[in-house]
Amino acid sequence: MMDFKPKKKLGFGLMRMPLLNPSDEASVDVEQVCKMVDMFLERGFTYFDTAWMYHDFNSENVVKAALVDRYPRNNFTLATKLHGEYIKTKEDRNRIFNEQLRKTGASFFDYYLIHGIDEELLEIYEKLDCFNWLLEKKRAGLVKHAGFSFHDTPELLDEILTKHPEMEFVQLMINYLDWNSEWVQSRACYEVAVKHGKPVTVMEPVRGGTLANLPQDIEMLFKEKDPAMSIPSWAIRFVASLDNVMVVLSGMSSIAQMEDNTSYMENFKALSEDEKKLCLKAGEKLISKLAIPCTGCSYCTSGCPMKISIPKYFKMYNENTFDDLEEKEWSVKYEDYPQLLENGGGKVADCIACGQCEGVCPQHITIIENLKMIARHIE
Incomplete structure (x- = not known):
């Protein structure tokens, strides 16, 4: 074979x-x-x-x-x-x-x-x-x-x-x-x-x-x-x-x-x-340090009506939460954040909860809830 x-x-x-x-x-x-x-x-x-x-x-x-x-x-x-x-x-x-x-x-x-x-x-x-x-x-x-x-x-x-x-x-x-x-x-x-x-x-x-x-x-x-x-x-x-x-x-x-x-x-x-x-x-x-099990496959992005770079937000969040949140307050890498908004990219808070992304996510991540959570941190 x-x-x-x-x-x-x-x-x-x-x-x-x-x-x-x-x-x-x-x-x-x-x-x-x-x-x-x-x-x-x-x-x-x-x-x-x-x-x-x-x-x-x-x-x-x-x-x-x-x-x-x-x-x-x-x-x-x-x-x-x-x-x-x-x-x-x-x-x-x-x-x-x-x-x-x-x-x-x-x-x-x-x-x-x-x-x-x-x-x-x-x-x-x-x-x-x-x-x-x-x-x-x-x-x-x-x-x-x-x-x-x-x-x-x-x-x-x-x-x-x-x-x-x-x-x-x-x-x-x-x-x-x-x-x-x-x-x-x-x-x-x-x-x-x-x-x-x-x-x-x-x-x-x-x-x-x-x-x-x-x-x-x-x-x-x-x-x-x-x-x-x-x-x-x-x-x-x-x-x-x-x-x-x-x-x-x-x-x-x-x-x-x-x-x-x-x-x-x-x-x-x-x-x-x-x-x-x-x-x-x-x-x-x-x-034990990973907050969101996203692989960055980007299946979720092609149909997003708000053009949100979902995997990139998840990656940014994971990188900023490798340390214990109880000991270190989460801090955004602000040098990364503006790049996600360039050329028409949507803000994480722009999510309209249409569910398109969750329908194609192979990891079955609760994307909408995670976007809301990230928005509370960076908006």
């Missing part, structure tokens, strides 16, 4: 590309992405991952401009996805798929995923017969490998893989912070995939940047162990060290991040058992 895995374990996740306008997810800096794509391919990496709604529905266009139009089709592998929030009828499946082929210009997809399955979305996918539909695309040669991404309990994952053994791989949120967490259950979901013999692609290994910017006391744990390695490298190497993982997706948003990630993944060496334990120890310390 592992015969289709990439030669190198690092994948380029195209959901956090560099922007020309920080308040406009669609304003991707294509010129910089082209340079990142060049570096990625030159160093022997081949796996690119996008989706229908990434970057406010612009990510697949960027794939065409930065990758497909510039390199032979056999030089890379491309994954994209169908999300249940955007299909209401069986006709919608082909409409979106055909548009994805047009936008990317790829002629076929190496990997295609039924996207973000949870209990609610599973009902939509089953009702619209999406699993059989995907197999039809595979038989037609338009998809090489069929799989799905997942955001729910290990019990539900077990049910799906039992019912749909034809799915070849599964994409899971795995990182050392959520390895033993109650809400994500990374380890338990990973073990279900192993039981069913399904290779795993990993999303959110650095948890939306949370594991790249650690409190000083946790950062020192890693620096004392190996001062030469970057902090994000520990998170990516932790999941890449899992035997059943075929690729680790990193949503790189700068050339510097591309340079760092490819430097240690080009000739990847798995972590030792002691190094894995160090990561888990850091995760335990961090989880």
